Amino acid sequence: MSADVELSDVSVTFGSFYAAKNVNVKVNGGEFFSFLGPSGCGKTTLLRAISGFQEPSEGKVLIDNKDMSGIGPNKRPTALIFQNLALFPLMSVSENIAFSLEVRGVSKEERKKRADELLELIALEGQGDKKVHQLSGGQKQRVAIARALAVEPKVLLLDEPLSALDLKLRQRMRTELREIQKRVNITFIYITHDQGEALTMSDRIAVMNEGELEQIGKCDEVYNNPLTPFVATFVGENNPLYGKVTGIEGDKAKIETADGQYLATMNESKKLNIGDESIAFVRPESLFIPRDGDNFDNKIDVNIESFEFEGNLKNFYASLKSGAKIKFSVPNAIDTSSITSGSSIVLGFESSKSVILPKASLAID
Amino acid sequence: MMGIYIFIFFAYLFGPLIIMSITAFNSAEFPSITPWECFSFRWFNEGKIAYDGQHLAGLLSDWRLHDGIISSLIIGAGVVTLSVPIGMAAAIVLTQVRSQLRDIYYSISIMPVLFPGVIIGISTVVLWDRIAGLGGEGFIADIGRNGIFLTILAQTCFISTYCFLIFVARLQRFDQTQEEAALDLGASQTQVFFKILVPYLSPAIASAAVIAFLFSFENYNTTVFSILSDQTLTTVIASKVRLGISPALSALALTIIALTIIAAVTYEVLRRRAEKRYAESEEKFVKEKAADNRINKKYKAGFRIPKGITAILLIVVFATYGATQIVKNDLYGQSCIDTADKKKKSKFLEQLQTLESNELTDEELSGGSLGGNQDYGDIFGDPSLFQDFGGFD
Numbered sequence: 001m002s003a004d005v006e007l008s009d010v011s012v013t014f015g016s017f018y019a020a021k022n023v024n025v026k027v028n029g030g031e032f033f034s035f036l037g038p039s040g041c042g043k044t045t046l047l048r049a050i051s052g053f054q055e056p057s058e059g060k061v062l063i064d065n066k067d068m069s070g071i072g073p074n075k076r077p078t079a080l081i082f083q084n085l086a087l088f089p090l091m092s093v094s095e096n097i098a099f100s101l102e103v104r105g106v107s108k109e110e111r112k113k114r115a116d117e118l119l120e121l122i123a124l125e126g127q128g129d130k131k132v133h134q135l136s137g138g139q140k141q142r143v144a145i146a147r148a149l150a151v152e153p154k155v156l157l158l159d160e161p162l163s164a165l166d167l168k169l170r171q172r173m174r175t176e177l178r179e180i181q182k183r184v185n186i187t188f189i190y191i192t193h194d195q196g197e198a199l200t201m202s203d204r205i206a207v208m209n210e211g212e213l214e215q216i217g218k219c220d221e222v223y224n225n226p227l228t229p230f231v232a233t234f235v236g237e238n239n240p241l242y243g244k245v246t247g248i249e250g251d252k253a254k255i256e257t258a259d260g261q262y263l264a265t266m267n268e269s270k271k272l273n274i275g276d277e278s279i280a281f282v283r284p285e286s287l288f289i290p291r292d293g294d295n296f297d298n299k300i301d302v303n304i305e306s307f308e309f310e311g312n313l314k315n316f317y318a319s320l321k322s323g324a325k326i327k328f329s330v331p332n333a334i335d336t337s338s339i340t341s342g343s344s345i346v347l348g349f350e351s352s353k354s355v356i357l358p359k360a361s362l363a364i365d
Numbered sequence: 366m367m368g369i370y371i372f373i374f375f376a377y378l379f380g381p382l383i384i385m386s387i388t389a390f391n392s393a394e395f396p397s398i399t400p401w402e403c404f405s406f407r408w409f410n411e412g413k414i415a416y417d418g419q420h421l422a423g424l425l426s427d428w429r430l431h432d433g434i435i436s437s438l439i440i441g442a443g444v445v446t447l448s449v450p451i452g453m454a455a456a457i458v459l460t461q462v463r464s465q466l467r468d469i470y471y472s473i474s475i476m477p478v479l480f481p482g483v484i485i486g487i488s489t490v491v492l493w494d495r496i497a498g499l500g501g502e503g504f505i506a507d508i509g510r511n512g513i514f515l516t517i518l519a520q521t522c523f524i525s526t527y528c529f530l531i532f533v534a535r536l537q538r539f540d541q542t543q544e545e546a547a548l549d550l551g552a553s554q555t556q557v558f559f560k561i562l563v564p565y566l567s568p569a570i571a572s573a574a575v576i577a578f579l580f581s582f583e584n585y586n587t588t589v590f591s592i593l594s595d596q597t598l599t600t601v602i603a604s605k606v607r608l609g610i611s612p613a614l615s616a617l618a619l620t621i622i623a624l625t626i627i628a629a630v631t632y633e634v635l636r637r638r639a640e641k642r643y644a645e646s647e648e649k650f651v652k653e654k655a656a657d658n659r660i661n662k663k664y665k666a667g668f669r670i671p672k673g674i675t676a677i678l679l680i681v682v683f684a685t686y687g688a689t690q691i692v693k694n695d696l697y698g699q700s701c702i703d704t705a706d707k708k709k710k711s712k713f714l715e716q717l718q719t720l721e722s723n724e725l726t727d728e729e730l731s732g733g734s735l736g737g738n739q740d741y742g743d744i745f746g747d748p749s750l751f752q753d754f755g756g757f758d
Contacts, residue, residue, distance in 0.1 A: 051549060073549045086546035090564050100550035103560070134650050151551060 002029035002186040003064040003077060003154035005050060010059035012045050012211075019045040021211040022059070027189060027204075029154075032181050034190040034198040037208035038234065038363065043191045046208075047157050050189065051080045063155060078155045079148035083163065085140055087132045093143055094119070094128030100151040118146040121180070138169045145180060155187045162197060174200050195235045199223065207231045209363070225267055226355060229279050234363035238281040239326045242359070245276045253356045255280045258322035262298045264356035277359040284315065286353040287328035289336075289345060296348030302326060303344050318347075368675070375676075382622060389615035392702050394421060396612045403701035404691050408616040424616045433601035436513055437582055440597060443517035444524055444581040445574050451521065452528025452573055453566065456536050475530065477523040486590030489519035512595035519591040524580045528573040535569035 005027040012020040020042040027033040035043040048054035049061055052073035061068045068076060079100075088096050095102075097118050098111040106114075119125050122142035127135075135143065141161060148156055158177075162170045178201050181188045192198050198205045199219045206216045207230070215227040226232035229240070243257035253266050255278055264280040272278055282298075290296060302318035305325075309315075313329045314336060320326060328347060330336055339345060388396035392405040394413065407413060412423030424430070455474050462470050477485070497509025508514050539562075547557045563570075585599040592600055605614060691697050 053545060053549075073545070074551045074553060078549070080546070080549045082542050082546055084540070084542060086540065086542040088543060088547075088561065099547065099552075099560075103547075103550065103552040103556045130650070134647075147550065 004029050004062075005155055005187060005189065006062040006065070007046065007050070008060045008062060010046070010049060010056045010061060012042070012049060012054060013057045018042075018211045020049070020056075023211075023213055025206055025213065025216060027187060029187055030185055032178065032188045032190065032201055032203045034192060034202040034205040035208055036192060036195055036198040036205050036235065039193055041208045042211040043193075043208050044159060045211075047080070047159055047189065047191050050155070051078050051157050052076045077153055078157055079151065079153035080157045081144050081148050081159065081161045083159045083161065085144040085161065087140060087144060087147070089132050091132070092128060093124070093130050093132065093135070096132060096143060097128070097146045097150055099147060104151070114150060118150060121149070121183070122146045137165050138173060141165065141173055142176070145177075149180075149184060153186065155189060156181075158188065158190045160192050162192075163194070170197075177201060199235070205235075207235060209234070226281070226357070227267060227270065229281070229357050229360045230363050232279075232281045232355065232357065232362075237284055237327065239284065239287070239328075240362060241280040241282065241324070243278065243280065245272045245274050245278050245356075248272070248274065252351055253278070255356055259300065259320040259324065262300075262354065263351035264298075264354040265352055266356055270357055272356065272358060278356050279359055280354055280356045282349050282354040284327045284329040285313075286349050287326070287347045288349065289330070289339070290348045294348060297351040298349050298354070300326070300347045300349075301344065302347055304339055304341055306341060307339075372676075382618070385615050386619040386622065388612055389619045391612065392705065393612070396610055396615050401691075401696055402705050404697035405702055407702070408612040409620075412611075412613055421611060421613075423613050424620065427613060429596065429601050430598070430613075430617065433596045433598040436592075436595055437598040440513055440516050440520065440588075441578045441581040443513075444520045445577045447517065447521040448525035448528050448577045449570060449573050451525040452530075453532050453570070455525070455529045456532030457562075459533060460536055460539075460541070475526055477526045480523065482523065482584065482586040483590065485522050486519050486587035489515055489522070489587075489591050490593070493518075510593065512591065512593035515591040515593065516588050516595075516597070519587050520581050520584055523587070524577045527576055527580060531569050531573045531576065532566065535566055539565060 005025075007023050007025045010020060010023045011018060023046060025033075035046060037043045045054060049056050050063075052068065052071060052075075055069065063077060073080075088099065091099070094112065094115040098106075098115045101111045101114060115128055116125075119128055122145060124139060124142060124146075127139075132140065132143070144161065145156075162173050162177075165173060174197060177188075177190075190198070190201065202219060204216065204218055205222055207214045207222060209230050215222055215231045217225075222231060222235055226235065226238075232238045233240070241255065241257050241259075241262060243255040243262075245253050246256045246261065247254035248266075249263075251266055251268070252263050253272050255262050255264060257280075262280050264282075266272055287300075288294065288296065290299075300320065302320060304316055304318050306317045307314065308317070310329075312332055314332060314334075315327060315329050316336075316339065318326050318328070326347075384398065385396070387398055389408055390404055390406070391397060391401055392403040392407060392413075393400070408423045409425065410423050411426045413421040422428075422430075459467065459470060459474070493509040493515055497506045499505070543561055543565075544557050547561045548554075552560065583599065585603060588597055589600055589603070596604075602614060602617070605611065695701060
């Protein structure tokens with residue numbers, strides 16, 4: 001059983017501060033939906049509004065098309081997984097998992113049965129009698145999920161539950177979470193500041209900044225066609241090229257910067273006019289060192305400054321004539337021994353791989 | 366050097382208690398070690414019934430002390446049942462108060478500790494006397510002039526603050542998301558309280574109850590006013606000391622000390638046992654996890670010389686010396702007590718005879734300018750005047 005969750009014009013204010021402002025989202029039943037944003041962007045506030053710990057100052061939260069205002073967290077068909085998990089340290093693993101059944105007056109045998117079922121789901125069979133502190137980080141994580149699933153909620157809310165884990169475990173838990181979601185087939189609403197987490201697990205993501213929604217869409221959509229300079233720079237990395245629009249050709253726009261003219265793709269909903277202040281974005285992996293026969297729409301002269309080895313990628317930091325910085329990545333398999341610090345090279349990129357947006361503040365500013 | 370310092374420190378702490386404890390076993394009527402009369406348990410039992418019927422109560426036969434202990438226990442139980450919930454509620458409120466109000470609320474909450482106990486006692490009596498005066502005769506008037514009820518209220522005033530502090534300390538480490546998690550899982554506020562908060566606070570509840578009881582049991586300066594015509598253990602002891610100190614008090618002190626030590630040792634033993642059980646379960650857990658057998662070795666603790674060996678030896682030496690002296694000089698048992706009593710009795714008789722021999726004749730009395738019978742009327746003429754006089758021993 002899963003349910004739609006709809007936020008309709010939700011605002012949450014603390015005094016005169018807007019933690020969330022006019023948020024409109026519809027999460028479909030059975031979807032894995034992520035809210036992505038930097039810390040303090042209001043994503044946790046939204047999650048608390050959905051779970052019932054925070055009444056919205058304006059607007060409505062609808063779960064299964066039912067208005068949730070005035071309904072407390074213990075009466076909503078949602079379950080929340082806390083950032084610190086909030087497992088009950090004085091109870092055993094089984095007692096933790098069966099807590100929601102216990103408070104509903106379910107008999108002891110039935111509780112044990114259900115706890116065993118869930119322990120099997122999270123691959124912790126026979127460990128129900130252990131105390132919480134005897135579990136490892138990943139096991140605790142799974143117990144928290146089992147505890148939340150015990151009452152069969154229609155919506156599972158996850159508040160950065162993986163942030164305390166180390167990298168390897170985090171990557172494994174991502175897959176596991178995704179698998180659990182498919183198995184129980186309920187709506188997952190996930191909150192994170194880690195774009196990698198959001199992109200790998202979610203069906204759709206919503207990018208938030210300063211309490212407002214910047215963009216909602218499928219992962220590749222958000223990554224490839226960002227709607228705002230914030231989204232362009234927050235989701236993945238992007239090189240901004242500041243300038244003015246000097247010409248428009250169909251869905252492409254020509255931008256004049258201090259270092260030259262480039263052609264970039266406009267977003268359908270963000271049409272530009274000649275003379276507009278704008279930014280063209282090109283991702284580090286879309287910048288290529290041209291080989292014989294390559295013919296790119298755009299070319300940039302750069303001066304290599306430094307180099308960084310990341311494993312699968314080699315990152316180069318370079319500067320343009322105007323002093324603007326640019327970063328580009330080359331797969332490790334490609335030989336780059338001829339490129340050293342101080343050398344000047346020409347890079348190329350396709351206009352279809354570059355977006356141009358009206359000027360606004362970036363995520364990294 | 367360190368050892369000497371510690372010895373002096375402990376001698377300062379426990380010396381008076383040890384001396385007092387020893388006096389409980391001396392049969393003399395005044396608590397003393399020297400002169401040693403006889404080794405006896407009589408101050409724990411009936412006390413002394415003198416040859417002429419006068420009764421110096423021992424621990425078992427002192428009904429005033431018994432009444433005092435009973436009312437102290439009742440008051441202690443009352444104070445625990447009132448101040449633990451009050452302290453807990455106040456501490457929980459503190460966690461809910463906004464930050465600006467927090468400091469003010471905290472200061473007001475701990476204020477009763479700073480008031481002199483005397484003032485709390487007097488003000489309670491004054492307040493309830495007015496309340497009792499309002500309703501005329503009846504339940505309120507009875508309760509407003511009931512010393513035990515007033516003492517429970519007066520002590521709760523400041524003892525609940527100590528409980529409050531204990532709960533605050535524990536609650537500071539409480540992770541409030543646990544409450545939210547329980548709520549989210551469908552628990553009602555009441556269930557959150559009883560299933561999450563109370564289990565978490567249970568160690569604090571236990572220590573608050575013990576502290577509240579002990580504070581109540583030993584309180585004097587508030588109690589002495591609020592108890593009105595009743596008596597608690599402390600007021601009984603105080604009034605006894607005012608009349609003259611008796612070895613029965615030493616016996617009482619020793620009993621209280623012994624009970625305290627037994628309770629402390631029992632608690633410690635239980636705690637260590639629980640700790641051991643916990644350590645064993647942890648060890649089992651670690652063993653399960655361990656891939657190889659490296660941590661599976663058993664470490665057996667060898668015999669270690671206890672650190673307090675000097676102190677223990679010293680006590681044993683002194684005790685043996687004292688015991689041999691007592692046995693050698695036959696300073697124990699009923700026979701010894703009888704001889705001692707007889708000695709005092711005969712002395713009294715001698716004194717009486719001396720007095721009688723010095724008695725003035727009627728002529729001497731009537732002839733002198735200080736003639737008693739003439740000036741004061743025949744006040745010594747009553748033959749039953751000294752009938753109940755117990756003697757000078």
